[in-house]
Amino acid sequence: MPTSDDLIDRLTxxxxxxxxxxxxxxxxxxxxxxxxxxxxxxxxxxMRADFAGGRPHSVPLMSELVILSAGCAIAAALTAxxxxxxxxxxGGWHWVAAVLAVLPIAALVTAAGNATERAIMYPPDGPFCxxxxxLASLASIVLLTLWLxxxxxxxxxxxxxxxxxxxxxxxxxxxxLVCPIDAITHIxxxxxxxxxxxxxxxxxxxxxxxxx
Amino acid sequence: xxxxxDSLRRAMRRxxxxxxxxxxxxxxxxxxxxxxxxxxxxxxxxxxDLVQETLMSVHSKRQSFDPSRPYLPWLAAxxxxxxxxxxxxxxxxxxxxxxxxAAEEDDSPIVARLSISRLLSHLPARQANVIVLTRIEGxxxxxxxxxxxxxxxxxxxxxxxxxxxLAALVESE
Numbered sequence: 001m002p003t004s005d006d007l008i009d010r011l012t013x014x015x016x017x018x019x020x021x022x023x024x025x026x027x028x029x030x031x032x033x034x035x036x037x038x039x040x041x042x043x044x045x046x047m048r049a050d051f052a053g054g055r056p057h058s059v060p061l062m063s064e065l066v067i068l069s070a071g072c073a074i075a076a077a078l079t080a081x082x083x084x085x086x087x088x089x090x091g092g093w094h095w096v097a098a099v100l101a102v103l104p105i106a107a108l109v110t111a112a113g114n115a116t117e118r119a120i121m122y123p124p125d126g127p128f129c130x131x132x133x134x135l136a137s138l139a140s141i142v143l144l145t146l147w148l149x150x151x152x153x154x155x156x157x158x159x160x161x162x163x164x165x166x167x168x169x170x171x172x173x174x175x176x177l178v179c180p181i182d183a184i185t186h187i188x189x190x191x192x193x194x195x196x197x198x199x200x201x202x203x204x205x206x207x208x209x210x211x212x
Numbered sequence: 213x214x215x216x217x218d219s220l221r222r223a224m225r226r227x228x229x230x231x232x233x234x235x236x237x238x239x240x241x242x243x244x245x246x247x248x249x250x251x252x253x254x255x256x257x258x259x260x261d262l263v264q265e266t267l268m269s270v271h272s273k274r275q276s277f278d279p280s281r282p283y284l285p286w287l288a289a290x291x292x293x294x295x296x297x298x299x300x301x302x303x304x305x306x307x308x309x310x311x312x313x314a315a316e317e318d319d320s321p322i323v324a325r326l327s328i329s330r331l332l333s334h335l336p337a338r339q340a341n342v343i344v345l346t347r348i349e350g351x352x353x354x355x356x357x358x359x360x361x362x363x364x365x366x367x368x369x370x371x372x373x374x375x376x377x378l379a380a381l382v383e384s385e
Contacts, residue, residue, distance in 0.1 A: 011268070012236045012239065015230060015232050020277065150275060
């Protein structure tokens with residue numbers, strides 16, 4: 001191996017101007033991809049009449065808002081990971097992710113006391129939402145992975161979890177705007193399931209692409 | 213010559229615009245800082261390789277530096293990442309030999325908060341003890357088992373789990 005003097009000579013000689021990674025640009029690009037994803041899903045399957053008419057039903061609206069707010073908070077923390085720094089607090093995302101558990105918990109509590117609601121948890125309607133929403137999350141997951149590779153995430157595993165949750169949240173948001181079912185037992189299992197599937201898949205696949 | 217963090221931040225900002233003298237200054241100062249950083253963490257034989265790996269990471273990831281923030285915490289994060297990477301490589305292969313690690317204390321608060329002894333104190337005693345015995349003092353698994361009163365398999369499990377936890381602790385600092 002050459003000496004560190006040789007290395008510094010070489011690195012200095014190779015220096016070219018470089019634009020810094022901007023978390024805000026990453027967030028703006030992610031927002032654009034999210035809007036395109038939602039528009040594509042809504043265009044393909046048709047938006048729910050209550051959302052399209054500006055009078056959304058309460059349960060789907062509340063679910064969409066929970067997913068949107070948690071997704072935005074985790075996306076902000078994720079994009080900040082592109083710029084590492086010792087001393088920067090990065091732990092809050094766990095709590096935000098835990099907020100998403102409200103949906104499956106509400107589904108389980110509701111299903112426990114109501115047979116009609118419980119029946120909605122089972123197929124045939126759920127798998128369509130899970131598969132379509134998971135596919136809809138792919139564009140955001142790919143974009144976030146490519147974008148984060150420009151930066152220097154110091155915990156590839158944590159970054160992979162967060163990418164999956166954000167991508168899954170976008171897929172769940174998109175499917176929530178087209179799925180006609182109002183029941184929390186359906187939303188809390190199959191729509192929230194999109195986030196779980198995306199997070200697990202991302203954790204399994206992405207760290208190797210995020211290491212540097 | 214000592215440079216304060218603000219001078220380094222400004223030099224790195226100029227380097228991002230392509231200013232080569234500023235970049236050389238940043239790399240020279242970074243090398244000295246990294247030598248002190250790794251001296252307390254890895255065996256002397258590993259220091260130069262790790263410093264060079266980190267300088268290459270500084271070069272390839274320089275776009276991740278935020279010019280509005282101090283330079284040394286960014287460098288420390290890059291160095292810590294490379295150290296965790298080395299710890300992971302070491303987990304199943306080479307041995308740490310911190311008895312050769314220089315004993316002098318570094319005044320830098322960034323370095324101090326990442327000291328290995330402090331990290332070991334976060335591990336359960338059964339894991340910290342076997343890591344010290346096998347990876348720091350260089351004893352065999354059988355010797356460590358006899359000293360700690362654990363079975364050899366348990367020593368191996370505790371070393372593996374302890375190093376894994378150590379890497380996670382370093383990452384979360």
